[in-house]
Amino acid sequence: MSFLNNVLSNVRRGCDVGGFPEEFFALISKPERIVIAKIPVRLSNGKLEVFQGYRIQHNSALGPYKGGIRFHPELTLEDDIALATLMTLKNSLAGIPYGGAKGGVGVNPKELTQKDLEALCRGYVRSLRVVLGEYLDIPAPDVGTTSQTMAWMMDEYSKIVGYNVPAVFTAKPPILHGNPVREYATGFGCAVISKEIAERVLLGGIEGKKVSIQGFGNTGQWHAYFLFKMGAKVVAISDTSGTVYDPEGLDIELAMKVKNTTGKVVNYPKGEKISDPQAALYVDADILGPDAMERQITLENVGKIRAKIVVEGANGPTTPEAELELSRRGVIVIPDFLANAGGVIMSYLEWVENLQWYIWDEDETRAKLEKIIRNNLSKTYKKFEELQSSGKAFTMRDAALVLSLQRIYEAMRARGWL
Numbered sequence: 001m002s003f004l005n006n007v008l009s010n011v012r013r014g015c016d017v018g019g020f021p022e023e024f025f026a027l028i029s030k031p032e033r034i035v036i037a038k039i040p041v042r043l044s045n046g047k048l049e050v051f052q053g054y055r056i057q058h059n060s061a062l063g064p065y066k067g068g069i070r071f072h073p074e075l076t077l078e079d080d081i082a083l084a085t086l087m088t089l090k091n092s093l094a095g096i097p098y099g100g101a102k103g104g105v106g107v108n109p110k111e112l113t114q115k116d117l118e119a120l121c122r123g124y125v126r127s128l129r130v131v132l133g134e135y136l137d138i139p140a141p142d143v144g145t146t147s148q149t150m151a152w153m154m155d156e157y158s159k160i161v162g163y164n165v166p167a168v169f170t171a172k173p174p175i176l177h178g179n180p181v182r183e184y185a186t187g188f189g190c191a192v193i194s195k196e197i198a199e200r201v202l203l204g205g206i207e208g209k210k211v212s213i214q215g216f217g218n219t220g221q222w223h224a225y226f227l228f229k230m231g232a233k234v235v236a237i238s239d240t241s242g243t244v245y246d247p248e249g250l251d252i253e254l255a256m257k258v259k260n261t262t263g264k265v266v267n268y269p270k271g272e273k274i275s276d277p278q279a280a281l282y283v284d285a286d287i288l289g290p291d292a293m294e295r296q297i298t299l300e301n302v303g304k305i306r307a308k309i310v311v312e313g314a315n316g317p318t319t320p321e322a323e324l325e326l327s328r329r330g331v332i333v334i335p336d337f338l339a340n341a342g343g344v345i346m347s348y349l350e351w352v353e354n355l356q357w358y359i360w361d362e363d364e365t366r367a368k369l370e371k372i373i374r375n376n377l378s379k380t381y382k383k384f385e386e387l388q389s390s391g392k393a394f395t396m397r398d399a400a401l402v403l404s405l406q407r408i409y410e411a412m413r414a415r416g417w418l
């Protein structure tokens with residue numbers, strides 16, 4: 001099954017468990033608008049490259065479209081639709097006033113010079129400007145895009161309209177009305193969720209529990225860092241260079257320094273080095289964070305997973321069939337659109353600041369963010385317990401789907417769409 005089919009099969013399941021009508025599934029399973037744009041860029045080598053850019057506006061029942069922009073060589077339109085659908089679910093579950101969207105370009109940003117990357121970012125905005133806006137569609141970074149790319153995009157949009165519009169892109173650098181919390185918000189959220197769920201299902205909470213993180217990028221690094229600070233023992237981390245394993249626990253601050261200066265986790269000076277990046281999925285751990293990319297835990301390898309809790313930092317890392325198997329074994333999977341919502345919740349706070357030209361300091365912002373994340377987990381866990389009490393097997397994803405779809409359904413009904 002493709003990534004999109006996995007996401008749609010989860011939406012189908014949510015509609016069935018929640019008892020929503022077929023008409024609702026018909027509306028929620030398709031994007032409202034798909035924009036495919038031609039982006040001509042004159043590269044610094046003199047060649048004219050015509051990139052293809054996407055913006056998928058999936059649903060707007062609860063507010064303006066919101067979701068990241070991905071620059072990745074293997075990005076397809078279909079994957080972008082799957083990611084946009086997940087954004088609709090994530091924003092609704094978090095209770096923030098947004099619909100869902102996603103965008104991207106099938107490009108490897110590492111192969112572009114900084115000048116060419118800037119030109120592509122500006123080109124993306126010029127080509128898609130009619131569907132973007134601070135009250136219409138508010139992008140943010142995703143894989144392959146950063147606060148710098150958001151800065152160029154915000155600047156380009158502002159030049160087009162003729163005045164500064166910081167609220168049209170989120171996760172900008174702090175000097176351009178970004179908030180410093182955004183840098184670590186996704187991983188911080190994953191860590192808060194990991195701690196909250198550990199307190200509910202593991203004896204003694206998070207203290208001393210073994211954690212393994214697959215993918216040591218923005219999400220994985222901060223997920224590991226905050227769990228390390230909370231007293232957990234991070235025993236394995238991985239990136240495309242391989243896995244580092246130490247049953248006694250890794251020094252995550254040192255690992256971040258090594259990764260961010262040398263580009264590879266395997267340059268970490270201690271621990272066992274395993275060439276397979278997937279090895280982090282299989283080590284003996286209480287909590288596993290698949291924080292790299294989609295479709296990592298499948299029917300082929302699910303038998304090797306030893307964790308009791310899986311906190312999906314990445315979008316779509318577990319296929320529905322693999323999740324069914326994990327659920328049969330009593331493993332709790334915290335679904336992506338709950339686990340990694342910290343990033344978009346922080347984006348929402350930044351957007352609120354920008355719309356009012358108001359500034360919250362870092363501590364104030366983090367406290368607001370943490371409150372929304374904890375509430376998100378606790379209401380979903382309550383729903384999970386309620387579903388479980390029927391005696392049938394339900395998952396945390398089922399609970400999150402029902403709550404998320406319920407808000408969208410009610411908004412559609414109130415608008416008269418249904």
Ligand code: NAD
Nearest residue numbers: 186215216217218219239240277292293313314315340343
């Ligand atoms: P990133 O590019 O910063 O990091 C990805 C990391 O995964 C890199 O270190 C890369 O080497 C590693 N990786 C790739 N394939 C791997 C594999 N097979 N095994 C082990 N490691 C592998 O990306 P990111 O922003 O951290 O995003 C990661 C995931 O989190 C994506 O699914 C993204 O959609 C999701 N996410 C990110 C954010 C955010 O704010 N960054 C928010 C929500 C969801």
